[in-house]
Amino acid sequence: MNSHIYQPAALKPGTLRVIPLGGVGEIGRNMTVYELDGKLLIVDCGVLFPEEHQPGVDLILPDFTPIRDRLDDVLGVVLTHGHEDHIGAVPYLLRLRQDIPLIGSNLTLALIEAKLKEHRISPYTLTVKEGQTEQFGPFELEFVAVNHSIPDALAVAIKTSAGVVLHTGDFKMDQLPLDDRITDLRAFARLGEAGVDLFLPDSTNADVPGFTAPERGIGPVLEGIIAKAPRRVIVASFSSHVHRVQQVLDAAHANGRRVAFLGRSMVRNMGIAAELGYLKVPEGVLVDFKKAGDIPDDKIVYMSTGSQGEPMAVLSRMANLEHKIEVGKGDTVILASSLIPGNENAVYRVINGLIKLGANVVHKGNAKVHVSGHASAGELLYCYNILRPKNVLPVHGEYRHLVANADLAVQTGVPEENTFIVENGAVIDLRDGEVAIVGQLDIGFVYVDGSTVGEITDADLKDRRILAEEGFISIFAAVDAQTGRVIVGPEIQARGFAEDEAVFDAVKPLIVRALAEAAENGTRDSHAFSQVIRRTVGRWVNTQHRRRPMIVPVVIEA
Amino acid sequence: MNSHIYQPAALKPGTLRVIPLGGVGEIGRNMTVYELDGKLLIVDCGVLFPEEHQPGVDLILPDFTPIRDRLDDVLGVVLTHGHEDHIGAVPYLLRLRQDIPLIGSNLTLALIEAKLKEHRISPYTLTVKEGQTEQFGPFELEFVAVNHSIPDALAVAIKTSAGVVLHTGDFKMDQLPLDDRITDLRAFARLGEAGVDLFLPDSTNADVPGFTAPERGIGPVLEGIIAKAPRRVIVASFSSHVHRVQQVLDAAHANGRRVAFLGRSMVRNMGIAAELGYLKVPEGVLVDFKKAGDIPDDKIVYMSTGSQGEPMAVLSRMANLEHKIEVGKGDTVILASSLIPGNENAVYRVINGLIKLGANVVHKGNAKVHVSGHASAGELLYCYNILRPKNVLPVHGEYRHLVANADLAVQTGVPEENTFIVENGAVIDLRDGEVAIVGQLDIGFVYVDGSTVGEITDADLKDRRILAEEGFISIFAAVDAQTGRVIVGPEIQARGFAEDEAVFDAVKPLIVRALAEAAENGTRDSHAFSQVIRRTVGRWVNTQHRRRPMIVPVVIEA
Structure with missing residues (x-):
């Protein structure tokens, strides 16, 4: 490197x-x-x-x-x-x-x-x-x-x-x-x-x-959005951003709303921050998520994780209607967070999903709800x-x-x-x-x-990228080492390549012929037979399909 | 959908x-x-x-x-x-x-x-x-x-x-x-x-x-950057953006520089645009890429493709020193283009690569070189x-x-x-x-x-995503359908999973045992034996490695 x-x-x-x-x-x-x-x-x-x-x-x-x-x-x-x-x-x-x-x-x-x-x-x-x-x-x-x-x-x-x-x-x-x-x-x-x-x-x-704008400027913006929100408000941000959460708590409190934390890391970190005095929770503002459903829609703010479009986090699940909170018309969702490069498509998918459900979505693209x-x-x-x-x-x-x-x-x-x-x-x-x-x-x-650390190598990642781009074709054959005759197989499996496996009927006779020819030319060991299969299938798939899937031959000498 | x-x-x-x-x-x-x-x-x-x-x-x-x-x-x-x-x-x-x-x-x-x-x-x-x-x-x-x-x-x-x-x-x-x-x-x-x-x-x-800012505002910015550039200037943009290229031509001309087009689509499209009169080429400003090397570094502008970080396009290849033009200290690269969501990491990799080579990189993040x-x-x-x-x-x-x-x-x-x-x-x-x-x-x-149209399905793409995230393990076995005895194999291949295939020595006896047990319980056909292998390997890899690679069993009845 x-x-x-x-x-x-x-x-x-x-x-x-x-x-x-x-x-x-x-x-x-x-x-x-x-x-x-x-x-x-x-x-x-x-x-x-x-x-x-x-x-x-x-x-x-x-x-x-x-x-x-x-x-x-x-x-x-x-x-x-x-x-x-x-x-x-x-x-x-x-x-x-x-x-x-x-x-x-x-x-x-x-x-x-x-x-x-x-x-x-x-x-x-x-x-x-x-x-x-x-x-x-x-x-x-x-x-x-x-x-x-x-x-x-x-x-x-x-x-x-x-x-x-x-x-x-x-x-x-x-x-x-x-x-x-x-x-x-x-x-x-x-x-x-x-x-x-x-x-x-x-x-x-x-x-x-x-100059990076002051964090304090976000509070009034949040307060204004929450004041105008007709129904529920869901704010997503980083679960370690104590001051951002503080401003959400204060803005909710100023609007007579209560706040429920959502997402394991949000609950855990804010518990720690509150206990140590870094988060100052206004009296009576917090409510357990389990009881939040009893509170009228215009009196609750949910503070959640998932602002980066992480598929398993609360906000993505809401956008896919896979969360207990069913987002609907009149709900306001605020992404009070940065947009980390590389996450754009995931975040926009979440935003589109939420808007489709009827939510008003506020984010740093349309309001001053984040500073670095x-x-x-x-x-x-x-x-x-x-x-x-x-x-x-x-x-x-x-x-x-x-x-x-x-x-x-x-x-x-x-x-x-x-x-x-x-x-x-x-x-x-x-x-x-x-x-x-x-x-x-x-x-x-x-x-x-x-559970593995350091076992996956850059070579494995290269393999994964090839598999992702092209899929793979695996070919099994038991071969008579003397004659190159295929005793069992060729058995072909493919994934990520094409649904219909009948497509491989065309290449099977080519493999059989190539192996026999190789044996005639003196090839005897299974590694060399594997290479013959790799070349044959590789050439066929490139010519016929203009594709380069990973080709994984397995040859057993029979 | x-x-x-x-x-x-x-x-x-x-x-x-x-x-x-x-x-x-x-x-x-x-x-x-x-x-x-x-x-x-x-x-x-x-x-x-x-x-x-x-x-x-x-x-x-x-x-x-x-x-x-x-x-x-x-x-x-x-x-x-x-x-x-x-x-x-x-x-x-x-x-x-x-x-x-x-x-x-x-x-x-x-x-x-x-x-x-x-x-x-x-x-x-x-x-x-x-x-x-x-x-x-x-x-x-x-x-x-x-x-x-x-x-x-x-x-x-x-x-x-x-x-x-x-x-x-x-x-x-x-x-x-x-x-x-x-x-x-x-x-x-x-x-x-x-x-x-x-x-x-x-x-x-x-x-x-x-309101979208006027295209005309970009010309003076380009002219200013080119005027101050001590050596070569490379501008990257979309190969269909005739007016952007026009402004590059004009800015180069105003600074006494010549322009060479780089990239197949840039050369083709600008040829068409010039021929039809949409691109007005100042007399003598264009130079063929092959002859551009003869022009002093402070008298040339290269107009290229690749502004989205496409790995095979000119700009990426320059950043990786895989292009004839070896970017170095004193060169100026201008990305006069938008940053299409999803391309951020690729574009920033190109920018980092060019800066590492010594170039001064100008883009819409630090200058007004693009409008929508x-x-x-x-x-x-x-x-x-x-x-x-x-x-x-x-x-x-x-x-x-x-x-x-x-x-x-x-x-x-x-x-x-x-x-x-x-x-x-x-x-x-x-x-x-x-x-x-x-x-x-x-x-x-x-x-x-x-060359395929409509053959790749959403199911294939799902397979590809699994392959990308986890890789695969393929297991071949020729099995005696009556006894479940493994005659040939199990032969295991994996890609994108782990480099060392000795890791599978542990699961082979589990497969042999599971097949024998299945046969004792009445399993006879190869599909059912495949399922036994899938379950056995799946459970093993999940318990031992906390991973979920694609498992592809191939069973032949012997």
Whole structure:
């Protein structure tokens, strides 16, 4: 996958080594390993969601190979916030060593602990908060409040004898966030004045000009929509977006409506958020889904998952009339969410289905019901100017985002040669404020499929794509190795190719003849006979049907 | 697929029947059949491009079933403009009856004739232009100029004894188009004053507020980008977008650059457009691709296809360094195109690849290099107010677009009960200005795959999706029908499942045992033995791997 693989020289004492194992060149599976004096510190350990060219894959993990033999040296995993792309791979890491300490804020740890419980893992944790400083071996960590689309997110400054690193995690700079917990630019200023040698900033929105709009602007829009809604209101959003849900609760409350949570992750996460005080539930507003049916249609709001068109989630099932709530004329559905690239067709299918049932569907295409959780270019400029980092390693983005982010750094005065656009597996050394790329490890994709981890390979996915595009034809024959005579068969099965199997009657005599000819020409072993069948059927199907299905011959010598 | 299928009563003389065979509830395969007094007139005959849940499908055609036995009654096919979703299925219709006359504008017919030539069909054609009137049996056709993202587009008024229909085709209302050929609102006004009983308007952008920006605004942006480009410029757009290409030619010319066309369809279509005078090529600006390499990098613009990330098109191949033009630092790539939903990941992969090679990539996300070809809500309001149709049947859109368009009609005073949101195959009768839905035919998807048309079924596509998600396991066994003893096999093959076939050693004895037990319990025939294998392997793979691959047993009685 990676270009120019080369091993770094052994790490010298007093040099800090940084290796991103995921999240660079992609949005997801964020994970960065820091090494100093034989000890490792990990920041984030998330999952990546598959694209359409990775069919059947449930999740993609960072490649743990470079640290697999070093797990005893890991001092801890800092989790910057509770999103799946930052915490989702933790269960798979802890399967390798259960007692790696997890370090994070109150909410972040509560969310990962709930997830680990499902994996029957009870982790060692250290709860930290903004302003706090902790020493882990050679790493002194200072945690800094940042604002994001989930509460209690932290950046982490890593202070070492080799230099100071600031790793932002995901963040934006909403100046009037719902919880008044802003990205702490005073701390950025202080760190910057003391000197930040290497800055690893979130790049997601680096190519978006201007400023991300404030979350607070969504509340009045929701309130207005709910006020005018004649019947039920169903709001779909991400199940971790506590502030978005807060605004739905408040808007419902202001309109004298009650709210029922729908979807397993929504119920679970909001339970945690409410218990820890991050979600402030107005007295008496919540109602259990089971009792929501008793409430008049114009007095209820359902808060659900499924805003990305996920086929099994609540909203898709509603659109297909496969959910207990039968959406109908007069109902209002609000998708208070982003539209993640690749999900468009699925989301539009859900929207069309809901409109067909008579619902009024509101989404970010026709109302201001969503803002991003990431800093746009304008915010990043503030950030660079306050921090003035010596070196910049943009993370958390596709290539185009990383380049845009580095370009912003350069515009604020960071020398171009001090910005580093790298790939996952790059080995970056820091010493005396000097940064150098000293190696490139071979980093792969680790696919989770069902209960298997890492068993599905890129070759399997290639096979799956061929099967999806063309289907397959399997041909069984028991062959007399001496004469090439077909004793049993040829028995042909096909799937995804054509319904009518009589279509294969035409190729069977061709196979029989080809095998006999091959035997005449000296072919004797079953592998060679298989190849003869593959060629014969391949040529026939290409000529007759202009198609290239997978051809799977099975020959047994009889 | 369709709901509430019911056959219409036989059509009475003097009643006009309208049946959309495609394009309603989807963007693509536009085709509408008009019937009066035993004669048929067809408007458009396009293709639909497949989505990700239709893997391997090349094209989707309208379902010709309702007219298959009536082809001799077809008086002609009016083609409103030369886009694939309006003309692409013509070759498949003409395969059924070659001498159906095609009626359209100069450019539209030139484009379909070039396409038919590849299918070795030489059609009967009638060239028409705006203002012209033609009588086809009971149908009097008046053609009206409309403005769209391809030149020479026409709306068609169908005047009959049963009433007057206006079918817009695709259109927008750019008031200062490049060719000064505006949508003829004077004709709309005149038709409206005389009385339009049924209006079939383009719905694509009905849910987009405001007005579509003028095409003319793109020229100066292109000129500015090209002026600043230090090296080569590569512009990608649709190969039928003559005015976009015109602006690229002009911008290149203004900057003293020459232009080479890239991609088979770009070369072909622009050849036709230039020959017919729709594309005005500044003297000496064009250069053959083969000679473009001799021109200095800062004096050349390549105009190419591939703006949707199509893997085999020029732009994708450039991004993968599989094209003769090796994109590098200093090159500028402009995607002067829309981003069709579902193509996002493919397009972003191309953009990331080009940026990685060092190119500066400009697209509609970061510059005003594209405007839509369809009328937004504001324009449609003008249209309704000028026309004042009695009844409205929104076409050319997904369900959400049709509903939005009907809503605009109602806002301008069309009674809600006179707006009709239907599905493909709806049978709509018009008589004395009264419209009624009188039937719903069962309309399917006709898939083109390779050289096959209509052979791939929805069941095959379901199989393909399962194969893509999970792969398959095929098990061959020759079984003694009396004892259930496995004489040959079980021989197991799998694809898309796991690389290591040793994994199946565990299930083989289970199969042997299950077959013997089945025989003991009286099972004798090979179909029943197959079911035993399917169950055994299915249960094993689900328990051991939490996976559900397709299981394909082949049992031969020995």
